């Protein structure tokens with residue numbers, strides 16, 4: 148694209164608009180800011196976490212309630228972006244807020260006016276004219292807000308060079324972007340460090356008159372020619388310096404004392420997903436529902452020493468101990484070292500991370516010792532048949548094992564169970580229902596309804612999953628004018644398929660999950676935390692205690708070899724291994740014992756693999 152050089156580029160602004168979680172600075176703009184400052188020491192980079200200001204203004208609770216639901220978040224700025232569509236947009240807002248009294252207290256019209264006022268004030272308090280480039284990081288829930296800001300700012304400053312990036316505009320989602328949003332000059336595809344640095348280098352060069360589309364940089368020309376979007380990624384993450392969150396903390400400090408809180412610091416150890424690695428003869432890689440491939444290719448992770456020094460630096464600088472690892476999944480090989488070294492820092496961290504169900508007990512233990520208090524595990528299903536369809540590469544017994552380990556270590560497990568996955572059938576549901584009986588001892592999973600992500604394997608191969616057609620999610624028809632809806636591809640997609648029958652099919656699972664949640668809550672009501680199914684070890688005997696809703700516990704005693712087998716199966720073991728471990732006991736005595744334990748739901752069995760379900764009453768970690 149052609150552009151006019153006024154002065155060489157000196158100052159840029161990076162903005163994050165509502166509705167990300169207000170309690171965390173934006174890792175996207177924080178990381179870009181520190182990287183660009185290191186690369187161009189004379190460049191002034193300002194970062195604006197405008198969403199925090201909105202949260203303070205409308206109240207944190209209300210902000211959070213909106214930010215937790217994509218369609219709520221998107222409707223508010225949609226009504227400002229397309230006031231003529233107010234009526235359609237409002238309907239979605241009210242549909243999504245059904246039963247939410249906090250959000251129903253203020254009419255949609257008043258709420259949008261309030262947000263408009265804060266947004267306009269923000270836009271007018273910044274002298275956008277002093278910047279040579281404005282970058283907008285646009286992730287989930289930020290689509291309409293960012294487009295609104297871009298439109299308003301460009302109206303006031305037509306010469307301001309506007310760049311967008313983030314998960315909302317990658318790959319096919321940039322199709323026709325410049326046609327409908329001519330205020331945008333460039334879109335960055337995938338991670339921003341290298342493409343944005345190249346862009347800044349061009350813009351700093353007075354001889355440069357045109358920016359051509361190239362790896363990671365999408366221009367109106369690439370759009371016209373339909374050039375496929377590519378990435379320009381860093382080969383290694385060792386060039387990254389810790390994110391700069393100063394602007395977020397300065398803004399927070401400007402609030403009244405009753406509005407100040409201790410934020411969570413986002414950090415990344417890795418980028419991409421190692422489970423997505425290309426394998427020969429496979430139609431697709433990675434989980435069938437995941438569209439992460441739109442943002443990254445491959446997997447890279449930081450060295451343990453880089454991670455440890457970064458967490459130490461950030462928590463010392465910002466004086467807060469909550470850290471959320473934003474990785475799609477933590478590294479397999481180095482996690483144990485990383486978390487062992489984090490423990491050695493001697494800080495009482497409160498950590499959160501996303502992990503795979505195959506994370507071993509010892510690695511999880513290292514995480515817990517370092518301060519991991521909450522994890523999201525890629526559980527997704529409790530049926531191995533369904534896990535295969537999801538291409539998770541895991542089995543139900545692995546899922547149950549890690550659920551048990553979390554319970555045992557006191558790590559909050561906030562994982563999901565996906566319902567309505569296209570092509571799931573009565574056998575998957577039956578298996579799920581059966582297996583649910585074995586996990587009622589552990590923290591309940593959250594129900595998530597399958598949604599179709601642009602670029603995911605299901606979207607790419609709809610016929611393999613029984614989908615007849617795929618198209619933009621219907622809610623976008625209310626938000627965007629018909630020509631935009633038809634010509635652009637949005638990240639959230641809809642499909643014609645088996646959704647109606649899926650809803651019926653999964654009803655009993657929903658019912659069971661509801662009662663699981665209820666009983667788990669009731670059994671944990673007492674102030675003293677006690678696991679529902681636990682055991683006490685008497686060295687040559689073992690007492691298993693099962694808490695019950697009627698207040699009367701059920702106990703079971705295992706003696707001698709029975710005790711030893713039960714302890715041996717603290718992680719899942721094959722029958723072959725069990726028999727080999729206890730050669731003096733005949734198979735025809737071991738197998739009935741295992742069967743009895745499974746019948747009592749004290750052990751789980753899958754394909755001749757066995758897992759004990761009770762956790763030690765005294766928190767200790769069994770590794771045998």
Ligand code: SF4
Nearest residue numbers: 420422433434437475
């Ligand atoms: S869901 Fe997680 S493990 Fe699966 S492909 Fe996506 S990032 Fe990888």
